[in-house]
Amino acid sequence: xxxxxxxxxxxxxxxxxxxxxxxxxxxxxxxxxxxxxxxxxxxxxxxxxxxxxxxxxxxxxxxxxxxxxxxxxxxxxxxxxxxxxxxxxxxxxxxxxxxxxxxxxxxxxxxxxxxxxxxxxxxxxxxxxxxxxxxxxxxxxxxxxxxxxxxxxxxxxxxxxxxxxxxxxxxxxxxxxxxxxxxxxxxxxxxxxxxxxxxxxxxxxxxxxxxxxxxxxxxxxxxxxxxxxxxxxxxxxxxxxxxxxxxxxxxxxxxxxxxxxxxxxxxxxxxxxxxxxxxxxxxxxxx
Numbered sequence: 001x002x003x004x005x006x007x008x009x010x011x012x013x014x015x016x017x018x019x020x021x022x023x024x025x026x027x028x029x030x031x032x033x034x035x036x037x038x039x040x041x042x043x044x045x046x047x048x049x050x051x052x053x054x055x056x057x058x059x060x061x062x063x064x065x066x067x068x069x070x071x072x073x074x075x076x077x078x079x080x081x082x083x084x085x086x087x088x089x090x091x092x093x094x095x096x097x098x099x100x101x102x103x104x105x106x107x108x109x110x111x112x113x114x115x116x117x118x119x120x121x122x123x124x125x126x127x128x129x130x131x132x133x134x135x136x137x138x139x140x141x142x143x144x145x146x147x148x149x150x151x152x153x154x155x156x157x158x159x160x161x162x163x164x165x166x167x168x169x170x171x172x173x174x175x176x177x178x179x180x181x182x183x184x185x186x187x188x189x190x191x192x193x194x195x196x197x198x199x200x201x202x203x204x205x206x207x208x209x210x211x212x213x214x215x216x217x218x219x220x221x222x223x224x225x226x227x228x229x230x231x232x233x234x235x236x237x238x239x240x241x242x243x244x245x246x247x248x249x250x251x252x253x254x255x256x257x258x259x260x261x262x263x264x265x266x267x268x269x270x271x272x273x274x275x276x277x278x279x280x281x282x283x284x285x286x287x
Contacts, residue, residue, distance in 0.1 A: 004041035005067035011039040013057040155231035173204040178273035182257045190226040195257045199273040
């Protein structure tokens with residue numbers, strides 16, 4: 001079916017009747033844009049408008065679909081041809097609609113699958129007491145603070161400060177500790193292994209000036225026990241210096257912790273620990 005030919009035929013007949021696109025559209029109950037689309041060959045009239053359009057233009061449906069006036073002797077042949085063309089056009093239109101519906105269904109399906117995956121990620125994190133990444137579903141969740149973790153960290157700091165201050169060089173010297181804990185493993189009900197990076201520095205006050213004495217930045221494996229609801233450092237392990245360092249690191253720390261510790265000087269950990277100690281120093285010496 002030649003849409004261009006039909007469109008030109010409609011335009012010619014309309015103009016012969018001195019009708020504008022708006023006037024023809026009003027008679028058919030469609031917009032002038034629809035008439036323009038037909039006349040420019042960008043579409044064909046719907047089946048429901050074929051009879052009214054043919055009547056307004058003073059032609060038969062057969063002639064409308066042929067895009068020309070038909071002689072009587074060719075009428076039957078043209079009628080059969082137009083019927084076949086109409087069925088073919090309708091079939092193609094149905095296929096286009098089905099294809100469009102399929103694409104929409106696939107798109108909606110992908111959106112639903114994505115939302116389901118994101119939802120499952122958040123549900124899994126909530127079950128593990130971790131904060132949610134997405135709040136698409138309208139809820140917020142933050143994991144409860146594990147008081148035991150806080151108490152373990154405080155027990156480690158207290159232990160390290162106490163051990164360090166046994167060797168103070170100055171009367172007003174004070175040791176400060178900042179910790180990043182990477183992993184806590186519960187070995188038994190009351191026994192824990194903690195893998196952490198520790199920044200430890202000692203300061204003293206001389207003539208009103210705060211002076212740094214010593215400092216260290218070392219990875220630790222701590223063994224803690226819980227007695228009477230209180231955590232106590234039972235033992236610790238650190239890598240040896242020099243050629244033993246790499247071997248000891250692999251022996252002491254799990255692979256997951258080792259991977260994180262490889263970024264200790266680039267991920268901002270040292271800077272954060274240094275700032276934490278600086279704030280404590282300023283507060284302690286009233287700076």
